[in-house]
Amino acid sequence: MRKLKKYQALFKKINQVSLSYLFAMDYYRNEYFFVSDKIKRKLGVRFCSHEALLQSFQLHPSDHLIVDSICRARRFICSQAIEERKKYRLVNNFRICNESMQYMRVYVQHSILEMDKRGNIWLSLRKVDLDPDQEANKPALSFLQHVDNNEIIYRIHGNEGNDSISEREREVLELISEGYVSKEIAERLFISEYTVNNHRKSILKKLNANNASEAIKKAVKVGIIR
Template sequence: MSSNLSLENELTVTFLKQNFDIGESNEIESFKQSVANYVAIEQCVAVLSDYQADKSYIFAGSFGSVFGLSDKKMVIDSAFEDCIFAHLNADDLVERHILELNFYQFLKNIPHEKYSQYSTFSRIRLQKEIEKCRYINHRTTYLKTFSNGSISLALCLYAPSTDLKPRQGIDGRIFNIQTGEVVEAAQYNKNAASILSKREIEVLQNVSKGYKSEQIASEMNISVYTVRRHRQNIIEKMKVTNTAEAVKTALVMGIISL
């Protein structure tokens, strides 16, 4: 299983396993109409994800042709738009998934009434350049939140980027829609680091240096058995299949550094 699939599994667990059984409506019909009107003007692609029903409503303007989407609305039986993800650069997609997980954790530290005041922004490469379109601007906003903090509706927007300057990374950021203020990465990287214990982070940092379990045990003055137990815990907590994937994911999330 790749890091990308592991992160998609984590997104599934995070969003679909929320507590929705509180008798509140997600008001999806009114949001569907608003999103359809927006796409008709902007000619972008919008994905309205219903986590409660595990469905997505995709509204495609003329830009939808980049993803092989016709100029109309479609419904898919998944809260995640894999039909679009398949057209995006795999490394950039990993960063996008991590940004969304960090976004979710960041919002959990503020009142749920303010969730809709924040959004993510990233610039993602297409897997293949199509009609001179190389980069896509991507945004995620959570439209509907229940009183218990569960997020029921999310909106993802895809539009062509006018910034064609090559550089590494997706320029991912979280910002306040009302003020334009960008949230410092340190605020949500702290949330990402809470996934692992301090000792597990130390073990993973040593793994990233290419150290074997015996070397890590000597470096940390612990037994090889304890190192191996930490490595297994890391794999389970990060929902990856090996420590190499864990290192790659942790580097992108800012949990460890080179």
């Protein structure tokens, strides 16, 4: 509790002069013990509990590599000697959709503040900055770095362009949005109905959508179809 109060006081001072948004996480309680107040105004977040923040933002369909990178970083860090684990920083650059249904590109730096006696992550800090380059089609980027020698442990780039959705998949999705069923799409594109259904499955997977309606909404939002 004493350490939490120490960090809270420190982050409160930093928050008054910094343009960054700070999120400090307590993994034991699975909740943020400090969140910059100004993020509510700038990013359109009403609540700042851990669950509310997760619900408030939606990753761009092409940027889910960020989730994989976070898991990969954690596995790597936990494989290192305990005294080395706090010396790594994960940096992510990606697009999020806020409650106003607008995509914004952000930089997020993940750092470990404290670990328990077993070397498990206890407290962590996420420093969030808006990217000055708000290019909508720039792919996501993630890298893990050693803070002492600046060595890059790994670097992951997303796909360039619109979502890795192929041109044929875009045509299929466009026709779905116009109300055509698989048989009609197959006839219009001169392909088999089986192929159309395979494209439909691929589209749902790439857009991380549960159904065609959700896929259409996401595709319109990111400019794949109109």
